Amino acid sequence: xxxxxxxxxxxxxxxxxxxxxxxxxxxxxxxxxxxxxxxxxxxxxxxxxxxxxxxxxxxxxxxxxxxxxxxxxxxxxxxxxxxxxxxxxxxxxxxxxxxxxxxxxxxxxxxxxxxxxxxxxxxxxxxxxxxxxxxxxxxxxxxxxxxxxxxxxxxxxxxxxxxxxxxxxxxxxxxxxxxxxxxxxxxxxxxxxxxxxxxxxxxx
Amino acid sequence: xxxxxxxxxxxxxxxxxxxxxxxxxxxxxxxxxxxxxxxxxxxxxxxxxxxxxxxxxxxxxxxxxxxxxxxxx
Numbered sequence: 340x341x342x343x344x345x346x347x348x349x350x351x352x353x354x355x356x357x358x359x360x361x362x363x364x365x366x367x368x369x370x371x372x373x374x375x376x377x378x379x380x381x382x383x384x385x386x387x388x389x390x391x392x393x394x395x396x397x398x399x400x401x402x403x404x405x406x407x408x409x410x411x412x413x414x415x416x417x418x419x420x421x422x423x424x425x426x427x428x429x430x431x432x433x434x435x436x437x438x439x440x441x442x443x444x445x446x447x448x449x450x451x452x453x454x455x456x457x458x459x460x461x462x463x464x465x466x467x468x469x470x471x472x473x474x475x476x477x478x479x480x481x482x483x484x485x486x487x488x489x490x491x492x493x494x495x496x497x498x499x500x501x502x503x504x505x506x507x508x509x510x511x512x513x514x515x516x517x518x519x520x521x522x523x524x525x526x527x528x529x530x531x532x533x534x535x536x537x538x539x540x541x542x543x
Numbered sequence: 544x545x546x547x548x549x550x551x552x553x554x555x556x557x558x559x560x561x562x563x564x565x566x567x568x569x570x571x572x573x574x575x576x577x578x579x580x581x582x583x584x585x586x587x588x589x590x591x592x593x594x595x596x597x598x599x600x601x602x603x604x605x606x607x608x609x610x611x612x613x614x615x616x
Contacts, residue, residue: 508606530597
């Protein structure tokens, strides 16, 4: 959609929810728009087409490939994150000038761990977050600030502190609409984050 | 010293660019989202689009109410 759209490619499972929301918050707080495959629910558009459309729109991509454990139900790992990373890198390689301008941040839990399960991306700069939400925010915010050379964007640790305050407010914001924080959609969450950041800045 | 927060909403648009979309290859303009506000440190917070369960007004009111009750202790 715009030159500030960021495609977020990460697990959507409950055990990763806080990490996912931390990435969205860091993206919004850094002056970007967060996008992902959960942004609309159009039964007429298949998932692959939707992902391709979003990747086409987004000059930036944040890819967290850290979740390699088997699904509790099936015991099998989810391959969606490496697949969508491959699509993004493919767009960067094959989609002409607009594609070449795409930038990707690739995250894993530990440095070099990816070489054991995704060795085709060896040589790429992979950033480790050790499963820590604060470090994850720091990685995302630092990368975005570096990409757009915007000195106004605060440091990742300051954003992580804001995220902690924000997270404690979310249940009360949801309660205003009789919603459980776990049932809000991605569209709700990114809108709440943007409105909260704006209001918080006006207040402080 | 941090820059002063500009409280009013900004409806300026960021730069436009063109992009091809759809199978017919038609070119049309895509406009970036509007700016919801600017933080005290000068970061433009982009409007992230419509929420599923909230209108923008409801969101602002809910957040204002939560923050006021926190201040009141």
